[in-house]
Amino acid sequence: MKNFALIGAAGYIAPRHLKAIRETGNDLVAAVDNFDSVGIIDSYFPNADFFVEFERFDRHIEKLRHDKNVQIDFTSICTPNYLHDAHIRFAMRTGSDAICEKPLVLNPWNIDALEHMQEQTGKRVWNILQLRVHPSIIALKEKIARAPADKVFDVDLTYLTSRGHWYYTSWKGDVSKSGGIATNIGVHFYDMLGWIFGEVKENKVHVHTHDRAAGYLEFAKARVRWFLSINEDVLPDDVKSQGQRTYRSITIEGEELEFSGGFTDLHTVSYEQILGGKGYGLNEARQAIEIVHNIRHGKPLGLVGDYHPFAEKKLSAHPFDSKK
Missing domain, CATH: 3.40.50.720 (NAD(P)-binding Rossmann-like Domain)
Incomplete structure (x- = not known):
């Protein structure tokens, strides 16, 4: 013990x-x-x-x-x-x-x-990099490893998780404390993508505001368009009509990756690996930290090049602007 x-x-x-x-x-x-x-x-x-x-x-x-x-x-x-x-x-x-x-x-x-x-x-x-121990993610990594060596996959990542006004009052709304949207809600996805598709070759930011971020990442084996937001207004209509406040989608070559289940015991599995000396340390964490750091400090390019379709959604004012 x-x-x-x-x-x-x-x-x-x-x-x-x-x-x-x-x-x-x-x-x-x-x-x-x-x-x-x-x-x-x-x-x-x-x-x-x-x-x-x-x-x-x-x-x-x-x-x-x-x-x-x-x-x-x-x-x-x-x-x-x-x-x-x-x-x-x-x-x-x-x-x-x-x-x-x-x-x-x-x-x-x-x-x-x-x-x-x-x-x-x-x-x-x-x-704790729990997506690396998710069975569906492990299976995807194995599938990608079996693909031809020169194959580069087209991937779209969309993660929308609605947050209320409290978010901007809390430490999470302070970029100096949270690292911003990409760091706060996206870092585990970037880690997962790097773990599966390899080294980062290119990192572009198209949109980066208080409530959303969008960009393009090229890995050794994937071209990734990504979009993250905490604003419920950007949720697809069918998701909002069902009363849901979260939407997560990863498509690879147009095929949806299903990994909505299987999250219950991922921390326990992570602890088992750490206690056995086989967990993920500083070196494994580095690439995702570099990605979010570069996103945080990158100058948004606007809607140019290969951007995520959700990047076109209407921008929203900061909820506290009216109180100033």
């Missing part, structure tokens, strides 16, 4: 980590979050110590190690994107491996610094 700590216990994704820790037969020793709405812990580890101040959590981890000879083996990180780097560093400084949600960090050079810290501490950084 391994000892775990959890940073960011009140967030949306934390229950998946709590479930994975329990289902892999391990123990949560301590958790921390600024918010105290963490009753979910009772369903998994009611005896875990909980803190709302990071300083007291830090002191507790040190006291466990020095006074009670209790070592934290893994620290799971479910905090806002811009805090990942600091919390990964904390984990390694206190003698544990880090298991971090995506995006691992916001900038490629953060990975370089973490690599150096891995060498200094002898600890590892693991990234």
Whole structure:
């Protein structure tokens, strides 16, 4: 049984980590979050110590190690994107491996610094890249690997996940904290595409506003038109008529990739691989971080070249513009 700590216990994704820790037969020793709405812990580890101040959590981890000879083996990180780097560093400084949600960090050079810290501490950084363990995605990767070596596939990625006005007040609406639309809701798709289709050859941005982003990515074995948005107005009419607020589509050579199911246990599978020393680390995370960094800093070209059809949808004003 391994000892775990959890940073960011009140967030949306934390229950998946709590479930994975329990289902892999391990123990949560301590958790921390600024918010105290963490009753979910009772369903998994009611005896875990909980803190709302990071300083007291830090002191507790040190006291466990020095006074009670209790070592934290893994620290799971479910905090806002811009805090990942600091919390990964904390984990390694206190003698544990880090298991971090995506995006691992916001900038490629953060990975370089973490690599150096891995060498200094002898600890590892693991990234949750759950699409890589999804059965349908694994099957697709195997199918692409069997294709002729010179085959380049045409791919369209569309991901629409509606968000209300709260989004712009939260850290997610602050580009300096979330990395923007492409980082916040797209990084796992870019990682998946790179894992399947290889090295990035070209990265163009056509549209990039507060509520959407669209562009073109060329990988070694794929030409990808992509569109992401958090605005429900861009949802297809048939999706809206059914009362749905999310739409996800990946087509490859015009054929839809079906992967809507099978998400229930992906974090647990990821944890099993990490505990077995076969998880995904810094090197595997790098290409997706480079992609979203370049999208964030790229100048939008407008509707030129091979752009995603949804890029033509009418742009929307920022919901807070009328309040200024």
